[in-house]
Amino acid sequence: MSTYFSEDHEWLKVDGDVATIGITNYAQAQLGDVVFVELPENGKTLSKGDEAAVVESVKAASEVYVPVDGEVVEGNEALVEEPAKVNEDPENSAWFFKLKLSDKSQLDGLMDEAAYKAYVDTL
Amino acid sequence: MGDQTTDLLKTPLYDLHEELGAKIVPFAGYAMPVQYPLGIMKEHLHTRAAAGLFDVSHMGQAVLKGPDHETTSAFLETLVPSNMKELKPGKQRYTVLLNRDGGILDDLMVARPAEADREGDLMLVVNAARKAVDYEYIRSHLPDGITLETFEDRALLALQGPKAAEVMARFAPDAADLAFMSVATLLFKDTEVHVSRSGYTGEDGYEISAPADKAELIARTLLAEEEVEAIGLGARDSLRLEAGLCLYGHDIDETTSPVEADITFCMQKRRKEAGDFPGGQRILKELAEGPARKRVALKIEGRAPAREGAQIRIPGGDETLGEVTSGGFAPTLGAPIAMGYVPAQFSEVGTSLALVVRGKEIPATVTAAPFVPQRYYRKPK
Numbered sequence: 001m002s003t004y005f006s007e008d009h010e011w012l013k014v015d016g017d018v019a020t021i022g023i024t025n026y027a028q029a030q031l032g033d034v035v036f037v038e039l040p041e042n043g044k045t046l047s048k049g050d051e052a053a054v055v056e057s058v059k060a061a062s063e064v065y066v067p068v069d070g071e072v073v074e075g076n077e078a079l080v081e082e083p084a085k086v087n088e089d090p091e092n093s094a095w096f097f098k099l100k101l102s103d104k105s106q107l108d109g110l111m112d113e114a115a116y117k118a119y120v121d122t123l
Numbered sequence: 124m125g126d127q128t129t130d131l132l133k134t135p136l137y138d139l140h141e142e143l144g145a146k147i148v149p150f151a152g153y154a155m156p157v158q159y160p161l162g163i164m165k166e167h168l169h170t171r172a173a174a175g176l177f178d179v180s181h182m183g184q185a186v187l188k189g190p191d192h193e194t195t196s197a198f199l200e201t202l203v204p205s206n207m208k209e210l211k212p213g214k215q216r217y218t219v220l221l222n223r224d225g226g227i228l229d230d231l232m233v234a235r236p237a238e239a240d241r242e243g244d245l246m247l248v249v250n251a252a253r254k255a256v257d258y259e260y261i262r263s264h265l266p267d268g269i270t271l272e273t274f275e276d277r278a279l280l281a282l283q284g285p286k287a288a289e290v291m292a293r294f295a296p297d298a299a300d301l302a303f304m305s306v307a308t309l310l311f312k313d314t315e316v317h318v319s320r321s322g323y324t325g326e327d328g329y330e331i332s333a334p335a336d337k338a339e340l341i342a343r344t345l346l347a348e349e350e351v352e353a354i355g356l357g358a359r360d361s362l363r364l365e366a367g368l369c370l371y372g373h374d375i376d377e378t379t380s381p382v383e384a385d386i387t388f389c390m391q392k393r394r395k396e397a398g399d400f401p402g403g404q405r406i407l408k409e410l411a412e413g414p415a416r417k418r419v420a421l422k423i424e425g426r427a428p429a430r431e432g433a434q435i436r437i438p439g440g441d442e443t444l445g446e447v448t449s450g451g452f453a454p455t456l457g458a459p460i461a462m463g464y465v466p467a468q469f470s471e472v473g474t475s476l477a478l479v480v481r482g483k484e485i486p487a488t489v490t491a492a493p494f495v496p497q498r499y500y501r502k503p504k
Contacts, residue, residue, distance in 0.1 A: 033164035
């Protein structure tokens with residue numbers, strides 16, 4: 001399984017042609033206490049750059065953009081009930097949704113963990 | 124934060140905020156702590172459970188000086204709709220500066236010092252973002268014999284929460300005796316400070332005006348107490364929203380009158396009858412006939428917060444009634460809340476409305492403010 005990162009601070013863990021997508025630890029720290037999560041509907045087709053999910057902290061609302069094309073196959077309903085999980089375990093159990101990739105070559109445009117870490121250091 | 128904050132003004136506590144690991148953001152021209160490592164949610168809940176220390180030094184502190192209270196208060200009454208003549212020594216009052224149309228130029232606190240040698244002084248605390256406007260407006264109306272002096276060398280700290288009085292008493296025993304909306308000059312350890320029993324969180328607490336060079340020592344002294352945490356502007360905003368209090372530039376502005384804003388508690392009987400203040404005609408008419416629109420508190424169904432700017436509608440209708448002026452998640456309630464303006468006929472408690480969030484209607488109900496009970500300290504009779 002390979003992990004990829006986007007400049008919008010999403011992570012993707014790819015297993016076969018399905019990517020599990022969430023927001024990075026850096027992103028949750030920037031957001032602060034998450035109080036609301038809205039997930040995309042199963043079966044929804046998303047194109048790279050589309051707004052896929054909404055995450056809101058006490059102070060502000062932010063969007064989670066999808067960094068590759070695909071179809072939503074599952075949402076993490078546990079986050080809707082317990083949005084604070086995003087702060088507690090952002091890069092593991094607090095994944096947002098799973099996407100069936102329609103063009104795996106788009107993954108080449110994303111960063112690996114080392115490149116993402118270097119990117120965050122420049123911010 | 125990069126260069127974003129370099130042109131900003133700093134309060135006397137800026138270095139302390141940095142040392143405490145605050146996230147600094149621009150606010151009203153100042154580099155201010157929006158939150159500390161604890162985070163907005165825990166800072167908010169801590170203030171409701173124990174005590175929070177806020178740096179509010181960005182706010183404007185000033186004094187109107189006249190020959191006697193009668194003269195100074197009579198002048199101030201020409202700009203505000205509250206009784207200032209009857210304000211007793213050692214008492215403070217919330218009021219609004221009005222423009223000639225009855226719109227609110229700013230909301231502010233006015234205190235009459237208790238000390239006999241400060242007879243004729245009225246102390247003002249105004250919003251940071253409105254300092255320049257307020258001072259210009261007041262100065263343009265000053266009669267001979269009254270001056271406005273602004274304090275650029277004083278810090279303002281707020282200690283808020285159910286443990287505030289207990290903590291304060293350890294360093295300033297005289298503060299324990301102050302009732303809500305009372306002021307006194309007293310010693311905090313060895314430093315002379317102006318203290319008022321007030322704040323903007325809905326909790327018991329104090330605002331402490333101190334010389335700039337003593338502010339850090341006072342802040343460190345309070346923060347060293349077990350009950351006290353440093354609290355940023357983020358939690359200050361969610362606390363005041365739960366308390367149903369207006370934020371200038373959001374819930375009130377130059378177009379809203381005190382009647383529309385539902386803050387007529389700041390207008391006492393004599394002034395309401397006479398209407399002898401700027402915009403008096405409009406305000407008397409609104410008092411008699413009801414305002415066209417009114418600020419309401421809104422309880423929101425579900426978890427999605429409705430933010431400032433969200434449209435308010437009749438459920439299922441496409442007509443916009445008004446807008447949310449403040450909205451967010453209420454940590455104490457674990458639910459989203461909001462305030463906004465609607466036509467008066469929709470302002471009754473219990474009225475069902477809808478808020479538009481990301482194109483979707485979310486049910487909301489007009490509710491009584493405050494959302495969280497106020498816990499101000501009233502003296503036993």
